[in-house]
Amino acid sequence: MERKLVSIQRIDHLEDIPGADNILKARVMGWDVVVRRGEFAPGDACVFFEIDSQLPEGKAWAEFLRARSFRVKTARLRGVLSQGLALPTSILGGAVPPLGTDVKDALGVVKFEPTPSEGNDVAGPFPGQVPKTDEIRLQSALGVLDELRGLDFYVTTKLDGTSSTFLRTMEGELVACSRNWALKPGKHPAWRVAEKYALATVLPPGFAIQGELCGPGIQKNRLGLGAVDLFVFSVHDTRTGHFLGHAEHIAFCERHGLRSVPVEHVVTGEAARTFEHGLEHYLRLAQGLYPGTKNRKEGIVVRPLVERQSPTLGGGRLSFKVINNDFLLKDEE
Ligand code: ATP
Ligand code: MN
Numbered sequence: 001m002e003r004k005l006v007s008i009q010r011i012d013h014l015e016d017i018p019g020a021d022n023i024l025k026a027r028v029m030g031w032d033v034v035v036r037r038g039e040f041a042p043g044d045a046c047v048f049f050e051i052d053s054q055l056p057e058g059k060a061w062a063e064f065l066r067a068r069s070f071r072v073k074t075a076r077l078r079g080v081l082s083q084g085l086a087l088p089t090s091i092l093g094g095a096v097p098p099l100g101t102d103v104k105d106a107l108g109v110v111k112f113e114p115t116p117s118e119g120n121d122v123a124g125p126f127p128g129q130v131p132k133t134d135e136i137r138l139q140s141a142l143g144v145l146d147e148l149r150g151l152d153f154y155v156t157t158k159l160d161g162t163s164s165t166f167l168r169t170m171e172g173e174l175v176a177c178s179r180n181w182a183l184k185p186g187k188h189p190a191w192r193v194a195e196k197y198a199l200a201t202v203l204p205p206g207f208a209i210q211g212e213l214c215g216p217g218i219q220k221n222r223l224g225l226g227a228v229d230l231f232v233f234s235v236h237d238t239r240t241g242h243f244l245g246h247a248e249h250i251a252f253c254e255r256h257g258l259r260s261v262p263v264e265h266v267v268t269g270e271a272a273r274t275f276e277h278g279l280e281h282y283l284r285l286a287q288g289l290y291p292g293t294k295n296r297k298e299g300i301v302v303r304p305l306v307e308r309q310s311p312t313l314g315g316g317r318l319s320f321k322v323i324n325n326d327f328l329l330k331d332e333e
């Protein structure tokens, strides 16, 4: 599911911040966000902008973010973590739409995209047989916790590289893709790992693997790798339209000589039934370092052991990410 970058939400809760006269801490969905005192009462509707909203230039309501290039980032104000931006619905200049309404386009907001365009490497569109990779942030979809409760599930480390998808078509052709595009064979790291793992022959026809490309020159190479490598987080069977469950995923990677993303926890049986599926608990699990490094990990990704549809996520696969708040502060400030 596409997350709603900017939507109408409710201020669930407001509290004072010790020593601060002009600002308050508000709760919107699962997010803590600092707001101006006097702007809201608990229960009020607001326009909520998630992190990575790029506000338009030339609108009075966005002017206060000029010094931060009009971009909504994680910030710490008076010691309080603020994740997102809540503004009064009056900025819409008209009737207030119902809760949940997406108002990104109406306000001229776009998503901040840090990666430079891949122009020269693009061979064509992303193959329609495979879902694009994405993960919703837990704080934006707290309902997933109720859906996960009682199920066996697993937690993997979220690696901070770049998304890639490799599809072996039924005709046997290999298509290597970035997050959004099929790539021309060449020097793109996706094709380098395709060769390293001989994916053109190793992948069974009709299967796609999706993984994080990590290594020198990609993001900040926080794993400290000496060469680009691929860490698989999904295996998709295009003939059935389903993803392999966790056990099949691990077996698939072993059989074909592939590396999975690191598995931090597999929680089953009694431990799964009694697991505390709370935001605070998950935020703690998201903390820590990449093993063997001094680098904070980006976070975790949580999924049931067996693929399951999520009503909260509009019928998409039940799966979510929890970003390490220490990572956000260090790297997005
Ligand atoms: P946002 O819109 O919230 O900023 P985004 O669209 O930039 O998110 P990411 O923050 O990178 O995407 O989160 C989703 C991506 O995480 C996936 O597309 C995948 O490439 C990557 N990823 C890294 N590690 C894992 C993992 N262990 N399991 C699943 N996905 C992972
Ligand atoms: Mn991101």
Ligand code: MN
Pocket: 159, 160, 161, 162
């Ligand atoms: Mn990413």
